[in-house]
Amino acid sequence: MGCNWSKLLEKNRVKAVGVPWSSEEADALYKLKIPADFVRAGCLTREDYKEELEGVEKAKEKGEEKALKYMLKDELIEKAVSLGNTVTEEATKADLIALIESVK
């Protein structure tokens, strides 16, 4: 029995390859409409999301680099390549983050 995890992940229909959303996370995603990356970061309520978003905005204003978990896949690929890695489009965001963190 195997579903297409990478395709599901691409559309944020699962948390990660082999990891479905919990019911609380699914509520945050589909009922509260919190973006998937923020749910992955642990935001399960509108208050959590607002707080986290403010932190991201402040960091942006200060000119700090976006946290890896909030980078788009293209941005992660660019960063991974800039660190001397060879990556393909098949790599998931989680793989790329792990790769970047391993060479930092």
Added chain:
Amino acid sequence: MPITTKDFPALTDDLQDIYNEAAKNSISKLVGYQVFNVSDTDRLTYDHLILHGLGGVSKVAEGSDLPNKVINEGDSVTWTQEYYGAIVPVTKKMRKFDLHNQIASIVRTITDGSFNQIDQAFADVLLNGFSASNYTDPYGESVSATGYDGNAFFMAAHTNDVDTSKTFSNLITYETVNPVPSREAIVEQRATSRKYKDPSGVSRMINLDTILCSPDYEDEFLRIINSSQISGGFENDINPLKGKLKVIPWEKLASNSAGSDTSSYWYMYDSSKIGESLRALFAERPSLDAPDQVYKNKNWDYSIDFYYAIGRGFNPYIVGSNSTKS
């Protein structure tokens, strides 16, 4: 009189008859075979595609071309065949002393056991359908519980690849999810399922016409469904549910393969569409095979074996509640 090698063909015919009779008896009683869409395949891996709704048709002006519909990719899911089997040993002692009853009993019990294990494997799909975690099947193996969307089979937010903001629930809901069996829960869930719309917004009615429950709740459901008046009501109102649902008690729903008490779990499904949700694909149906080689002084190893895969398909056609006993 001892059974000798020259009796082997006659013994094989006899055991085949016993096997066929035991298999026929088992299959006729097993609920899983009625619920699941059981079919044959010759593929090791069966790729199943779930299209959530391609929209409907449009009005076409005279002389105009028929409009193309945007075809979404759908969700693909792969079901892989697994092999199961057992040896039915006819020992030298059985042959030497012509213990025919023992031989017949072994064939009967292994046949009946294998069909019941398949039936329990079917029931386990429903019983373990409320979590995406792996579970232990009747063969002692850890198996995946996830469906085509990476979620548990029964879930409040099943997604699709057409519009991820549109989800559907197949958890029975009345006041809360997973209610205990009640007339109100049946009525409310039937109405909800009847109003089901695909992600393109097309209403595709689901008629929940069958209830699956453990034998512990058969009586309660039969009263709710078959009473002329509303069961337990004081107003003498007629029972609008009467004759609209069939109640099927399934003893395998009383506990799962891990031994947990699941007797208060209950389900409803649309009997005309359930085959799209629950599949069983046999690459080889169970059969009794005679040994290729027959030794004078050793066991004659008959075998029962089969290949099959369980498929969790598109699942708005079945709803479930893992209620706890009240």
